[in-house]
Amino acid sequence: MYRIGELAKACNINHDTLRFYEKNALLTPSSRSESGYRLYTEKDKDILEFILRAKNVGFTLSEIKELLSIEVDKANNACADVKTLVDTKLQTVENKLAELIRFQASLKRLSDACCGGEESAEHCTILEALESDTNAVRHEHHHD
Amino acid sequence: MYRIGELAKACNINHDTLRFYEKNALLTPSSRSESGYRLYTEKDKDILEFILRAKNVGFTLSEIKELLSIEVDKANNACADVKTLVDTKLQTVENKLAELIRFQASLKRLSDACCGGEESAEHCTILEALESDTNAVRHEHHHD
DNA sequence: ATACACCTTTGACTTAACTCCAAGGTCAAT
DNA sequence: ATTGACCTTGGAGTTAAGTCAAAGGTGTAT
Known part of the structure; x- marks a missing residue:
């Protein structure tokens, strides 16, 4: 206690x-x-x-309250409702994960470019690091 | 524009x-x-x-301002400072990622347990789902 | 030329999430 | 039995991040 x-x-x-x-x-x-x-x-x-x-x-307190309230009540037939809530939150988590993975890649690229390789001039800001990420995924796409 | x-x-x-x-x-x-x-x-x-x-x-506006201010200035020799900031933020991002992956696993387990498998009684709340996660990673560890 | 939707600034208000304060009760140690 | 670190409640204050309101300028459409 x-x-x-x-x-x-x-x-x-x-x-x-x-x-x-x-x-x-x-x-x-x-x-x-x-x-x-x-x-x-x-x-x-x-x-x-x-x-x-x-x-x-990044969850708010009211979202956290919702998460904590999740209870699979077998007796009660609210199981479907619970699954809906859980799956919604799971989607939220997976969206956040995707964002974070993108941040991680950008920061890694930035860290490597800095004091590291030959290409220090390439990625100078996090936005440029992000852009090069975007460019890698999408088509080439120049704008200055 | x-x-x-x-x-x-x-x-x-x-x-x-x-x-x-x-x-x-x-x-x-x-x-x-x-x-x-x-x-x-x-x-x-x-x-x-x-x-x-x-x-x-989950970044605050002042953290975001910091992220946006990152610039690898080759002329200036502040490169090491920038790398430190970037690596600190990278650590933050990776910690968040680890948390989110844990949430994801718990929610998945919860979603599967619900309306799904035989074991619906096992994981009824997100905390129990988390606990079973913890138990899987650490040693068995009972307390009621 | 006059609506009307859009823009400007300044400053006050709101909401979420704490954080602090005052006045007083608890409890182990001197 | 009194000091000091801890606890109680109620309520006020703070900080971050917006959000709204008032008074007035802009610009296109009828």
Whole structure:
């Protein structure tokens, strides 16, 4: 069991952020001590880590709330609904992945061009690095 | 040449956002008409698209400004500095990529479990899907 | 020449996501 | 029994990133 300060420190965030997440129904501590102190379990910590990772890749708190709300309820027949939500989010993730892979390629090309090869003059900005990427994929396409 | 409304519409954003980006030195239109209208070129549009994609994967505007400022200036000897910045950003991108791949795997597992296989009971929430991922990678590690 | 859609600027307002503050309770150590 | 680090609540303040509104200029179409 973590008290609020311990969990905050462990995850490197402000303790007020934890209260804020509680107020916004993202993460409620599993229990309270006699005297009213919030007590977080290891599972609560997993949820928090999930929230922080999701935030880091550009999900909003309300999107994260949606992700956390996903529950395949076998008894209830809401399975199809859940699958729709999951597949929508999966699509979002895959779009983000595609973007990031493009950024990665551009930055790599830039890093290599810099102080590296003979072709230092070729790719001088991230936009040019991106363009050369685009050109590689599409047809040649000059404009100055 | 796009006027502000045209570019905003083409990129599906508010025209005030373009003024906001200009005020914050992220994107300044290449020229103005006689009467003072902002005129954006195709290159300006490329920059805007870059900004929007970067935002989408969780970069802040000031990080994006940094990315856009990268220029390998051969004359100037700042090449090493640039490489450091680029490599730092590359690391950031690769961390984000790793997170997203994990999300993707979890969501896929969830999607497959739902309405799909026999094992519908196994992975009911994104956290459980994540956990089973963790378990696959690390040692077995029970806690209830 | 007058609508009308579009543009200008300045400045105030909004929303998401925190972050801080005040006034006070808890608890282990001196 | 009191200090000091921790916790509580409620509410106000901040920052990033827009978004809107007011007052007025532009430019093409009737």
